[in-house]
Every structure is written in C-alpha cells, then in structure tokens.
C-alpha cells in the first residue's frame with residue numbers, strides 16, 4: 384500500500400543531497416555560518432511526509448469513528464471565503480471553529496493578493512455564492528515584518544519574495560511616526576487588502592447590491608481571539 388511513497392521524484396532529490404549537510408543530523412556540529420545550519424534539527428522530507436500520512440490516517444480513523452462524511456454532502460455550500468496568511472500558527476478552519484465544507488480559504492504569505500488569490504475569491508463569490516469575504520491577518524506576521532525590515536534597510540529580497548514584500552510595503556510609510564510599529568503596519572495592510580478587494584471589478588456588483596460583504600479581522604496569537612477591524 385505504501386509502495387508508491389515516496390514517489391520517484393523524492394528519491395531523486397534525497398539521493399542527490401549529502402545527508403547531514405542539509406538534513407537533520409543530531410551528531411553533526413551545527414556551524415552557524417553555514418547556510419544549511421538552519422535546517423539542522425528539522426525533519427527531512429521523508430520524515431515530514433510520514434508525519435502528514437500518519438496525520439491523515441488519524442483523521443480518517445477519527446472521522447469514521449464519529450460517522451462523519453468527508454464531502455459535507457452534495458448540497459453543502461460554504462458560507463464564507465477567508466483570505467489568510469500561510470503562517471502555520473493560524474490554521475484558519477481551526478481558529479474559526481469550522482469543519483469540512485463550511486468555508487473556502489485562500490492563503491498566501493502576508494495574505495497578499497495576486498491574480499490567483501483574487502480569482503479564488505471571485506470564484507467563491509460567483510460560482511459558490513459565498514456571501515462573506517474575510518481578510519484575516521494576524522499579529523507577529525513574519526511577512527509584514529520582512530516588509531517592515533525592507534523599508535527600514537532599503538534592501539528588497541530577490542525572487543518571488545520580492546513580489547510579496549512589494550505588495551506589503553505600501554502599508555508601511557517610509558517616514559514613520561515614532562509610535563509606528565508592526566501592529567500598526569499589520570492593521571494598515573489588512574485595511575489595504577480589504578480596500579483592494581472592494582475595488583475588484585468582478586466583486587463590485589455583489590458588494591453594491593449587498594449580496595456580499597468584505598471585512599477585515601486580526602487574529603491574536605497569544606489568546607486565539609479574532610478582532611474585527
């Protein structure tokens with residue numbers, strides 16, 4: 384049953400990387416200057432995949448025990464679409480107390496909008512008749528912090544991260560008041576994301592006719608509470 388895992392591609396990756404350099408190795412002395420040092424103590428891809436497969440086995444066993452259905456029924460209709468951050472500490476369905484089939488979730492680092500995320504929201508609103516769009520930010524957001532740092536130092540990261548940072552930095556004024564902080568930047572970024580969604584051409588009619596609403600909220604890591612903005 385497990386013969387097809389890991390798939391062929393994984394094996395190629397695994398055999399091409401020197402063990403102990405990149406992967407966890409408790410006997411290796413971490414060299415903080417080596418770029419691979421940050422990976423020490425982290426699970427390797429095989430261990431990570433095994434964790435996920437074991438988790439799914441627990442999930443299906445528990446659901447079967449409770450008699451749950453997995454597809455939520457053919458008539459199940461999600462009632463909200465949430466645009467959230469990829470942060471692992473903000474498991475969207477869990478923190479909102481929703482089960483399978485209840486909400487749609489689109490996530491990107493710092494809940495940055497791109498065409499795919501915007502298209503997903505439009506899909507939920509038009510095809511699935513979802514009445515509510517929620518932009519769910521959170522405190523201690525590392526993506527917002529990275530943008531904050533980029534503004535402070537004037538250094539932008541390369542690659543795809545640059546796109547992310549560039550979408551967040553308008554929420555951070557170059558000349559910041561002395562009391563400006565990460566929390567204010569995060570709130571500002573959530574407000575800007577809500578405003579951008581409200582301006583989206585293909586959401587406007589639903590918004591104008593009050594078929595949908597678009598709201599912003601912030602999740603507090605320390606107590607799990609969500610505050611509407």
Ligand SMILES: [Zn+2]
Pocket residue numbers: 468469470492493494521523524525526527
């Ligand atoms: Zn975040």
